[in-house]
Amino acid sequence: MGFTLHYKYWSNWLVLGQLIDKPRMPTAIVTGASSGIGKALVRVLVSRGYLVFAGARRVDSMQDLKLLGAHVHSLDVTDQDSIDAFKEYVEKHLEGGKLDYLFNNAGVPCKIPGAELEIEDAIYCYNVNVFGVMRMVGTFTPLLIAAKGKIVNTGSVAGEVPMPFSSVYASSKAALHSYADTLRLELAPFGVKVITTKTATVRTGITDNRGIKDDSMYKIVEDGLQSLKENTENSNPQDPDEYAKDVVNIVTRNPKPFFYVGGGLWKVYVVGLLPRSMVDSFVMKISKLDQIPKRLAELKT
Template structure:
């Protein structure tokens, strides 16, 4: 059993947001339970003091149960912070979606964090802790080819907003980090991406693939800079939405604080996607 504050973070593979958060929390004296589907991909965390590496696939109930047991054994049944960061990036026109893949996407990005929250709720309640969800500015805009991904992240945020009210009487705070552009390995997932045969967008496939691979001219914030601000926000017990990452403030202002004409929004988000060429 430990008196040190504890945090469990999902999706801590090297080069990503979860790994950066784990390093920052560890440096600030927390005991970190860093998780990933494959622990061998957490090499940057292996061997750090006060870091426990756990195998955790958020769609596998046995993995979640084992993680709860591991944390309970270490802490005596409390957890101060639960950070749901694990997620899958996805890029595909709506008309070309394989619905089974969309269901898998929602299992990881939406149902998984809910299952994790349910499982760890008793530990968070005992600690008067905090549940944190890493969401995305994509849930507030309509970027071509990212519709189903954006839907999964926005859906999670709606659940988190409701949880904030439902967990408040139990002493647990809730924070959503609405994340802008951050440098991660997310774009490397699309090395072999292609459109299905017969796609109506086949003529602009090169542009489609290039954008999925991050060639969209969008500057991305350094992962450690992003992680430091997020950890600050968590430690300050910020609740509700915390917008951070490149373009996060712009999206916040254009979608929540001002009324930008729909035609202007559409033109901006379609620019450079190849859709203008398709129309011609």
């Protein structure tokens, strides 16, 4: 009898000890996970033992991630009801109600002339790139506080470097940078860190192909604008998986609130060193915007 009680006593403590010592699987949410950077982030996180919740509007495009072991669920960051449904799904599968990482990656390019845009296009761009992030942060902050987690936003060097036809997109990313810079102070007392990438070129295959409208005042230099677009997109773009590895390596350590990542970063550094007037002159020449007065005059003669 004594041996049996003694055995049960130590067996119970052994089981309890195993339960206490069992490490919790790190958790992450990735938005915009159906392609490009988002899909690459999910692949890298899953390969490193994370419990990953991948969200995007096109669930059918995430089935490969499901096969890898990620949880996939419909998510539209412009729709609070969709976000609430996503949260409900996450909470059902989350260990201890703790979320370690929220990767706000969903975004749209929205490359359109600032003076010729349809305001609905600009509103949609902000709805995804800015307000979508705000909705996700507002919804998942309690789970992040519980884990003393991190919010990782996919920003862009476009928010710092002016490029023709990027006024809406660039301003949305600049707004995201500013929002994140203040949010990090507001969440610091609760142990949540806010980190934002300033992403350069990445080979995602995602681009805005709307082009110049036939009645646009820029139609006369369409060749130059196409040249500028190709020059930007082909600026030594980084492979998405390599980009994702770099991002995960940095944010899982002790990262700064902002960091540069992606291909062609040397150009970003050079632009930061040069006088703005010199950068503007270079961009105007490549895009041929500086030739508009001359070409208009030629049309009149």
